[in-house]
Amino acid sequence: MNEPIHNTTSRDHGPETIPVVELRGITKAFPGVLANDHIDLALRGGEVHCLLGENGAGKSTLMSILSGMVQPDEGDIRVHGEPTRLASPKRAIEMGIGMVYQHTTLVPTLTVLDNLMMGALGTFRLDEAGSRARLAEVAGMLGVDVDPDAETATLALGQQQQIEIIKALWRGSKVLILDEPTSMLTPRGVEELARALERLKGHGMAVVLITHKLHEATSMGDRVTVLKQGRVVGRLEPDELRGRSHDELQPVIVAMMFGEQEEAEPELVELQEHVVPVRGARELPREALLELVDVHVAPRGGELGVRGVDLSVRPGEILGIAGVDGNGQRELAEAIAGQRHVSSGEIRFQSLHIDRLSVWQRERMGLRYVSDDRMGEGTVAALPVGLNLVLKRIGQAPFWRRGSIRHAEIERNAREKIEEFAIRTPGPGTRIGTLSGGNIQKVVLARELAHEPKLVVYNKPTYGLDIVTTRTVRERIEALAAEGVSALVISTDLDELVALCDRIAVISRGRIAGIVENGAGAAQRVGELMVGGQAEVA
Amino acid sequence: MSDLLTTDVLTALIAGGILAGVPLLFASLGEMVAERAGVLNIGLEGYMLIGAYFGFLVAYHGGNTFLGFLGGAAAGAAVSLIMVALCVQMGLDQIVVGIAITLVAEGATALIFDANFAESRPTLGATGRIDIPGLSQLPVVGGADTSDGSIFSQPPIVYIGLIIVALTAWTLRRTHWGLNIRAAGDKPSALDAAGVSVVATRAWATIFCGAMAGLGGAYLSITAAGLFEDFITQGRGFIAIVLAMLARGKALWVLIGSFVFGISLSISDVLQIAGVDISTDLVFMLPFVTVIVVLILFGRRSYLPAALALPYVRGAR
Ligand SMILES: Nc1ncnc2c1ncn2[C@@H]1O[C@H](COP(=O)(O)OP(=O)(O)OP(=O)(O)O)[C@@H](O)[C@H]1O
Ligand SMILES: [Mg+2]
Numbered sequence: 001m002n003e004p005i006h007n008t009t010s011r012d013h014g015p016e017t018i019p020v021v022e023l024r025g026i027t028k029a030f031p032g033v034l035a036n037d038h039i040d041l042a043l044r045g046g047e048v049h050c051l052l053g054e055n056g057a058g059k060s061t062l063m064s065i066l067s068g069m070v071q072p073d074e075g076d077i078r079v080h081g082e083p084t085r086l087a088s089p090k091r092a093i094e095m096g097i098g099m100v101y102q103h104t105t106l107v108p109t110l111t112v113l114d115n116l117m118m119g120a121l122g123t124f125r126l127d128e129a130g131s132r133a134r135l136a137e138v139a140g141m142l143g144v145d146v147d148p149d150a151e152t153a154t155l156a157l158g159q160q161q162q163i164e165i166i167k168a169l170w171r172g173s174k175v176l177i178l179d180e181p182t183s184m185l186t187p188r189g190v191e192e193l194a195r196a197l198e199r200l201k202g203h204g205m206a207v208v209l210i211t212h213k214l215h216e217a218t219s220m221g222d223r224v225t226v227l228k229q230g231r232v233v234g235r236l237e238p239d240e241l242r243g244r245s246h247d248e249l250q251p252v253i254v255a256m257m258f259g260e261q262e263e264a265e266p267e268l269v270e271l272q273e274h275v276v277p278v279r280g281a282r283e284l285p286r287e288a289l290l291e292l293v294d295v296h297v298a299p300r301g302g303e304l305g306v307r308g309v310d311l312s313v314r315p316g317e318i319l320g321i322a323g324v325d326g327n328g329q330r331e332l333a334e335a336i337a338g339q340r341h342v343s344s345g346e347i348r349f350q351s352l353h354i355d356r357l358s359v360w361q362r363e364r365m366g367l368r369y370v371s372d373d374r375m376g377e378g379t380v381a382a383l384p385v386g387l388n389l390v391l392k393r394i395g396q397a398p399f400w401r402r403g404s405i406r407h408a409e410i411e412r413n414a415r416e417k418i419e420e421f422a423i424r425t426p427g428p429g430t431r432i433g434t435l436s437g438g439n440i441q442k443v444v445l446a447r448e449l450a451h452e453p454k455l456v457v458y459n460k461p462t463y464g465l466d467i468v469t470t471r472t473v474r475e476r477i478e479a480l481a482a483e484g485v486s487a488l489v490i491s492t493d494l495d496e497l498v499a500l501c502d503r504i505a506v507i508s509r510g511r512i513a514g515i516v517e518n519g520a521g522a523a524q525r526v527g528e529l530m531v532g533g534q535a536e537v538a
Numbered sequence: 539m540s541d542l543l544t545t546d547v548l549t550a551l552i553a554g555g556i557l558a559g560v561p562l563l564f565a566s567l568g569e570m571v572a573e574r575a576g577v578l579n580i581g582l583e584g585y586m587l588i589g590a591y592f593g594f595l596v597a598y599h600g601g602n603t604f605l606g607f608l609g610g611a612a613a614g615a616a617v618s619l620i621m622v623a624l625c626v627q628m629g630l631d632q633i634v635v636g637i638a639i640t641l642v643a644e645g646a647t648a649l650i651f652d653a654n655f656a657e658s659r660p661t662l663g664a665t666g667r668i669d670i671p672g673l674s675q676l677p678v679v680g681g682a683d684t685s686d687g688s689i690f691s692q693p694p695i696v697y698i699g700l701i702i703v704a705l706t707a708w709t710l711r712r713t714h715w716g717l718n719i720r721a722a723g724d725k726p727s728a729l730d731a732a733g734v735s736v737v738a739t740r741a742w743a744t745i746f747c748g749a750m751a752g753l754g755g756a757y758l759s760i761t762a763a764g765l766f767e768d769f770i771t772q773g774r775g776f777i778a779i780v781l782a783m784l785a786r787g788k789a790l791w792v793l794i795g796s797f798v799f800g801i802s803l804s805i806s807d808v809l810q811i812a813g814v815d816i817s818t819d820l821v822f823m824l825p826f827v828t829v830i831v832v833l834i835l836f837g838r839r840s841y842l843p844a845a846l847a848l849p850y851v852r853g854a855r
Contacts, residue, residue, distance in 0.1 A: 069731070070853045090733035105728040107721045109844075117714075118721055119732030125713050167732075433854075 018081045019044050020206045021066065021097070021175055026075035028061055030434065032426025035061040036072070037230040043175060043206040047238070048197055050221035051210045054257060054466040055438025056424035057227040059210050060102050063177045066208075067099035068092035093119070098168030102179040102210075102437050102464075103375060106160055106167075108153035115152055116167055138166045141203070142196040154303075156326030157184045165196070176200060177208040180437070182216055183464050186324055186492045194220050212438075212466050214253055218246045226256040233257075258468060284502070288312035288348075289486050290336070290367075290455050295345035297331045299510075304328045306335060307510040308345070313455060316484040318477065320501035320518075322494060322526050328510035329490045330372065333457045336488070337369035338362045339377075349455070363392055366454030370444055370461055372490075374437075378444045381433030385425050386414035388432045389447050417446040422469070437464045445473060455486040462496060474500055498523045506530055551801060551808045556696060557762060559800020561586070561754035561771075563699050565778035566785065566792050567706055568750025574710070574787050575743035576723035578847040580636025581621060583775025584643030585748045586755035589614040591647040593756025594766040595654075597662055606760045607695060607753055614752015615745050617643065622741045629849030640775070648768040661765040693761050700793075702750075707789035719743050720787075723843030726850040736850045751775065773826070774803075780829050786841040802828040 019042035028036040035058045043049055051059050064070040066077070068086040077084050079095045086092045092099075106115050117131050135148055144162045152160060161181055168176055182190050197207055197220060211217055217224055221241065226234040234256030241249065290313040299305030306328045313319045321329060334340040336347060338359040347355050354362055371378045379388050390399045390410055398409045414428035421442045425435055432443060441464055448456060461477070462470040477487050477500060491497050497504050504522060506513040506529040514529045516522050565582055572579050579585070592613035597606025620639060624630045710716035718739045721729040726736040758774070759766045777799055785791035806821040 064853065067731070088733070088735075089731050090735075093733045099731070101731065105725070105731040107725040107728045109724050110717075110720060114717055114720075115728075118717055118729065119734045120714070123714070126717060 017044065019078075020080060022078040022081075023062070023066070024076050024078070026062060026065060026072050026077075028058075028065060028070065028072050030061075032430065034230045036065070038075070039227070039230070039232055041225060041232075043208060044223075045174065045204045045206050046201050047222040048201060048207040048209055048220050050217040050224045051208055051227065052212075052214070052217055052224060052253065052257060053227035055442075055464075055469060056229075056436040058230040059227055060179055060436065062227070063099060063179055063208060063210065064101075066092065066175075066177060067097055067101075090119075093171055093173075096172065096174040097177070098171070098173030098175065099177040100161070100164040100168050100179060100181055104160060104164065106152045106163060108151075110152060111148065112146060112150050112152055112155075112163055113148040115163065116148075116170055120171070134170065135166065138169050141169070141199060142166065143199065144192070144196065156324070158186070158189045158325060161185070161189075169200075173205070175206045175208070177210075179210045180212070180464060181209070182211055182213060184325060184460075184492065187494065190216065212464070212470070214250055214467070215246060217253065218249045224253065226253065228257065228259070233259075254467070257466075284314045284317050287314070287351075289315045289317075289350060290488070291346075291348040292336070293346040293348070295332075295335060295347060296343045297328075297335045297340055297510075298343045299331065303331060304510040306331045309507075309510075309512050311505060311512065313486045313488055315454075315486055316481050317503070318481050318487045318489060318501045320497035320504040321488065321490040321507050322497050322504050323492070323507035323513075323530060325492050327507050329507060330459065331510070332507070333369060333371075333459050333488075333490060336457050337367065339369075360392075366452055368448040368453045368456040370448045370456065370458045372459035372463060374440050374444050375433075379432050379440055382431060384429045385418070385423070385432050385435070385443060386410045386428035388443055389414050389417050389428075389450075391447060393451070417443075417450070421446045422472070438466055438469060441465055442469060445476075449476065449480070453480070453485050455488065456480070457488045457490070459490045460492065461489060462491075462493075494523055494526060497526070547808055547812045551804070554804030554807055555797050555801035556692065557800065558803035559796040559798075560696055560699055561757045561762070561774055562778050562781060562799055562803075563703070563793060563796035564754030564757065565751040565775060566781035566796060567703060567789060568747035568754075569779055569782035570785050570787060570789070570792050571706060571710070571719060571750075572740075572743045572747035573782055573846055574723045574843055575719045575740045576726060576843055576845045576848065576850070577621065577626060577740050577744050577747070578632045578636065578779075579618070579621060579744065579747050579751075580633050580779070581617070581639030581643070581775075582636075582747070582751050582779055583771055583773065584636075584640035585614040585617050585751035586758070586771045586775045586778075587640075587643040587647050587769070588617045589752025589755030590759040590770050591651060591755075591766055593752070594662070594759035597756075597760045598660055603662075603695075603760055607756050610756025610760070611749040611753040614755065615749040617752075618744050618748025621748070622744050625849065626737055626740045626744060629851060632847045644769060647766075651766055651768070655766070659765070662760060663764070695757055695761060703789050703793050710787075710789070715739075715742075722850075723845055726845050726848075730850070730852055736852075740850075751778070754778070777825060777829055780833065783842060784832065784836055787843075798832075799825060799828060 021043040023039060023041040026036050026039045039062055041062070053059050061070060065072050066086065068089040068091050071087070077086055084095060086095065113128065113131055113135065116135060117126050120127070132148055135146070139146055142162065142165060146159065146162060146166070152163070155163070161184065165176070165178070181193060185193065197209070200207060209216070209220060218241070222238050224236040224241065225232060292309055292311040295306055295309045297306035304327060309332060311319070321332070323329060331340065335342050338354070338357060342355050346353060349362070349365060349367055354365070375381065380391065387410065390413060393399055395403070399406055399413070411428050417423065418425060418428065423442045423446065424439050432440060435443070445461065458477070462473050465473060477489065481487060489497065489500060498518060501518050503515055503517055504526050505515045506526055508530065516525045516529070565586055569579055569582055589610035593606045593610025596609030597603055600606065617639060621635060624635050625632045710719065718729060718734050722736050722739045722743070729739065730736050755771060758770055763770065781792060781795040781799065785795055802825045805824055806818065809816060809821065
């Protein structure tokens with residue numbers, strides 16, 4: 001299992017060295033979609049290989065084939081030049097392939113150490129002492145600090161992700177696959193990840209990085225492969241990448257990803273980059289649509305809860321909530337949506353006390369919530385797309401009439417939304433669980449924005465979405481705001497907030513650390529507040 | 539009222555609680571382990587019945603109680619293979635299969651028992667007891683001054699039960715098997731991604747459950763009754779399922795719960811000793827009333843693994 005690494009410094013040898021892993025003609029079909037269509041890919045030691053592509057392009061499928069989770073229909077895989085069948089995750093791990101999946105594979109009820117020890121071979125008794133030592137070693141290699149005895153569910157997503165990476169490296173992997181590791185991270189978290197990847201490259205590891213953020217690809221990647229509808233539609237070799245600046249590469253990659261029709265739109269290129277046009281101050285009605293007065297929410301296992309938040313959102317206003325993930329954002333959002341009780345304080349919507357109203361009543365009033373837990377509470381994986389689109393309207397006209405379901409209406413509604421939001425699915429009858437991560441998010445958005453919303457709480461609305469869809473979603477939030485629909489946008493992505501919001505509140509340790517009017521220098525002040533809030537804790 | 543609190547009555551209550559609690563202990567311990575791995579064995583009653591019948595059969599023909607217990611455990615494990623094949627491997631509905639197992643086991647044991655022993659209706663002799671030196675001589679709890687048995691003088695299977703509880707707790711907490719079982723119930727995809735077979739983990743947990751329930755059933759026929767009769771388990775399998783759920787995956791709580799329910803099951807004898815005269819119908823209802831009361835009081839406490847009763851298919855989403 002511990003064969004020597006063949007090409008620790010392949011960048012110096014050039015492309016003629018044997019790749020650590022080579023995929024040839026990989027093809028995989030699912031009912032109604034060709035997820036991978038004769039894909040060739042070579043991964044070399046000491047390199048970060050970026051895999052890009054729109055939602056549903058087949059990136060996760062291809063990598064799951066490499067981790068033994070999915071079996072290809074056709075094609076072969078070579079590891080160190082040897083033809084290999086990766087029949088199970090166990091086999092892939094034995095071959096030195098470690099993967100961090102798009103959706104977490106940590107057991108929330110177990111401690112960090114238990115999660116890491118899972119699957120280790122050799123002993124019958126758990127080797128706690130040895131595992132602690134190994135943890136210190138791997139954490140040191142990555143340059144991170146983790147508490148081995150913490151219950152995993154209590155950790156912030158960024159920390160959970162570090163543990164996923166440690167887990168992927170645990171058994172001495174030589175290939176590390178990261179499926180959208182940065183979508184939940186703050187800019188600081190991304191920097192830390194980039195540094196960790198540098199170190200791993202230094203150890204001769206081959207890294208695959210899947211991301212939707214082009215600047216990450218151009219800054220971290222040594223090689224780029226672009227997928228579209230299951231096919232490779234473009235590659236950038238190390239020499240093509242190295243000589244050129246980010247601004248030069250951007251349009252090239254975007255053209256590969258979305259083809260000619262999108263190339264013509266210059267704003268797309270800027271979209272995820274630096275801070276795009278800051279919104280001008282707008283005339284908004286004075287009175288508040290949503291008001292929170294000294295709201296407290298009791299924490300549940302490991303959370304911080306909300307500890308006295310005052311906020312008000314005016315009609316048509318877009319209020320951002322910035323902050324490091326796990327500082328009370330979800331608790332706040334759920335309290336507003338009615339999924340949690342407020343332990344003290346008041347929530348008023350259209351001047352009415354809504355503290356005691358059910359989720360359903362609030363939703364009828366036009367208060368909507370786009371959860372960041374799209375797999376768990378956002379959708380029912382086993383139900384078709386069509387039903388998921390009307391999940392919050394069960395029993396109501398026009399989808400139900402006198403207690404009986406009206407399939408034609410549901411189907412018509414589904415077709416409309418699929419078209420409108422460009423949801424990539426074989427059809428309205430497809431189980432939603434089989435869609436790609438980004439497309440599931442589109443379904444949730446389509447549902448929540450239907451039927452005259454008045455205020456929408458978005459928790460990380462563009463997380464995991466490709467550039468084009470991200471743009472569509474942001475445009476939609478803005479268009480709704482122009483019609484007077486307010487938005488509370490919770491995000492860890494500061495650029496997104498600056499691009500979108502009228503005001504930005506910073507949440508830290510369950511409190512609002514400050515509120516900043518958007519405009520020149522806003523990003524910096526928000527950044528300071530975030531840091532200040534953190535420093536206060538330390 | 540004073541009659542109720544004599545040492546005789548108390549000792550009988552505790553000793554009776556242990557005796558009646560042992561079959562619950564085995565069955566709910568097995569069920570707890572299987573549930574932690576994500577398999578809900580509604581067929582627990584069926585495993586117990588089969589264990590009771592074959593345990594009795596082996597003990598009767600083999601003339602040895604221990605062989606009987608082994609036979610009961612093996613029979614229970616064998617029946618649980620149905621669950622393994624249909625639910626763990628093929629992913630059929632665990633509740634439907636579980637109910638079917640119980641129904642079939644009820645009919646089948648009654649039928650074969652009648653075919654073989656309808657005339658003779660044999661009984662087994664009383665089983666020996668092991669005294670714990672010293673403790674069994676203690677007054678009151680040791681039973682030295684009472685007519686009924688001592689708390690520290692029990693059939694060997696009781697001590698074996700305690701050892702199995704301790705071993706199970708240790709295995710769950712300290713070994714890879716235990717870790718795999720805990721992960722299989724809470725997030726099977728994580729276990730699979732770590733390179734461990736979810737099917738194998740769940741299969742072994744289910745077989746363990748079958749063996750334990752079979753052992754509990756064998757105890758009923760061999761030690762408690764000394765004979766087999768139709769539906770000898772009288773719903774204990776279902777009580778054990780409730781116990782396993784209330785134990786939140788902890789072997790110690792299984793032990794405590796079994797003892798408490800054992801007391802409620804054995805209370806009729808105790809009332810006789812105390813000379814209280816209540817309708818037997820009422821007394822037989824007591825364990826089930828206890829279940830309801832306990833569920834009302836502690837139902838919220840029950841913790842069920844996230845993936846309980848959900849089949850796992852790799853890569854399905
Ligand atoms: N288990 C499955 N069953 C059915 N269809 C599937 C399954 N897995 C993937 N697909 C389909 O294959 C296609 C590719 O999905 P994949 O998850 O690989 O996309 P992706 O490139 O990772 O997208 P995203 O950026 O949104 O994560 C999608 O159309 C998806 O619906
Ligand atoms: Mg994906």
